[in-house]
Amino acid sequence: MPRALITGITGQDGRYLAELLTSKGYDVFGMVTGRDNPMIPRVCANAPSLEIVEGDLQDLGSLISLLDAVAPDEVYNLGAASSVGRSFAQPEITADVTAIGALRLLEALRVRDGGSGAVRLYQASSSEMFGTARVSPQDELTPFHPRSPYAVAKVFAHHTTVNYREAYGLHASAGIAFNHESPRRGIDFVTRKISIGVARVRLGLQQTIALGNLDAARDWGFSGDYVEAMWLMLQQPEPDDYVLATGETHTVRDFVEVAFAAAGIDDWERHVVHDPRLLRPSDVDVLVGDASKARERLGWKPRVSFPELVRMMVEADLEQEARHDS
Numbered sequence: 001m002p003r004a005l006i007t008g009i010t011g012q013d014g015r016y017l018a019e020l021l022t023s024k025g026y027d028v029f030g031m032v033t034g035r036d037n038p039m040i041p042r043v044c045a046n047a048p049s050l051e052i053v054e055g056d057l058q059d060l061g062s063l064i065s066l067l068d069a070v071a072p073d074e075v076y077n078l079g080a081a082s083s084v085g086r087s088f089a090q091p092e093i094t095a096d097v098t099a100i101g102a103l104r105l106l107e108a109l110r111v112r113d114g115g116s117g118a119v120r121l122y123q124a125s126s127s128e129m130f131g132t133a134r135v136s137p138q139d140e141l142t143p144f145h146p147r148s149p150y151a152v153a154k155v156f157a158h159h160t161t162v163n164y165r166e167a168y169g170l171h172a173s174a175g176i177a178f179n180h181e182s183p184r185r186g187i188d189f190v191t192r193k194i195s196i197g198v199a200r201v202r203l204g205l206q207q208t209i210a211l212g213n214l215d216a217a218r219d220w221g222f223s224g225d226y227v228e229a230m231w232l233m234l235q236q237p238e239p240d241d242y243v244l245a246t247g248e249t250h251t252v253r254d255f256v257e258v259a260f261a262a263a264g265i266d267d268w269e270r271h272v273v274h275d276p277r278l279l280r281p282s283d284v285d286v287l288v289g290d291a292s293k294a295r296e297r298l299g300w301k302p303r304v305s306f307p308e309l310v311r312m313m314v315e316a317d318l319e320q321e322a323r324h325d326s
């Protein structure tokens with residue numbers, strides 16, 4: 001049975017990936033920094049054979065010990081301080097976990113396996129790295145212009161992954177994933193904030209949703225589709241980098257409108273208030289990806305459309321909020 005280690009197991013991608021790998025017969029190990037994490041029972045609920053193990057991207061020794069103990073065939077580095085907004089308030093933690101954390105994991109793999117490439121690594125790179133992109137749509141060759149401490153950290157992690165591949169022969173691939181969402185998304189992110197807010201407005205539990213920049217446009221797909229591409233990348237004989245995207249872009253305003261419509265509310269403007277405190281010191285205006293390479297070489301394409309994604313999230317939150325209220 002192949003063995004996989006996932007960092008960032010409690011995030012939406014970690015959970016969908018653990019379920020996918022379990023269904024493929026893997027032994028799956030999910031890394032947490034401490035066992036008191038309240039997400040652990042929820043993560044294990046849908047992947048009963050998942051084994052929770054301790055390790056920390058901020059501690060090289062713990063990563064070396066963990067690789068020794070788990071002896072994985074594949075490692076998925078999904079762990080990061082992943083809120084772009086919060087990275088402005090916590091730039092140092094962001095850099096340590098997201099940038100140096102990826103370096104530590106690469107070092108642990110290098111020390112353990114040298115250049116054998118026996119262990120395959122997936123690095124979660126991000127479309128945020130493109131930032132103020134001069135080219136649209138963005139592909140694997142588009143230059144980076146990061147606009148947040150988070151994005152700067154991801155650029156470091158991305159280049160370091162490529163460097164370890166070239167310098168030491170590691171089988172290390174990076175997925176430059178555009179925004180991907182799901183009912184499991186954390187409420188720090190705008191899509192889930194909107195879907196929960198819409199559900200609560202529909203149920204009469206709140207009147208308004210406070211939002212910042214409504215004009216930002218993102219290429220939003222479904223997390224469950226994106227983890228399939230992560231797995232496919234590690235099945236390739238040669239490591240490489242791939243953009244993962246839907247090729248469509250929508251504004252935050254579009255998301256709000258479609259979400260309210262999914263809950264049967266047409267006059268959404270009455271329920272949205274602008275809060276300037278939610279604006280970022282620098283934001284990314286528009287992102288849209290070209291995933292031709294992933295389509296041609298991996299045979300991957302996202303299945304869930306933008307309206308289906310929004311509806312899925314709103315319906316899940318309507319159910320959840322109605323349960324909490326009863």
Ligand code: G4F
Nearest residue numbers: 082084126127128177178179188189190211212213216278
């Ligand atoms: O949902 P967001 O916080 O996602 P963002 O910044 O695009 O980053 C996400 O996607 C990246 C690419 O995959 C990941 F690397 C990253 O880890 C994360 O998953 O914000 C989207 C847009 C921004 O322009 C933000 O300014 O929504 C705008 N926005 C408007 N009001 C808001 C809000 N964002 C948040 N989080 N909360 C608001 O109230």
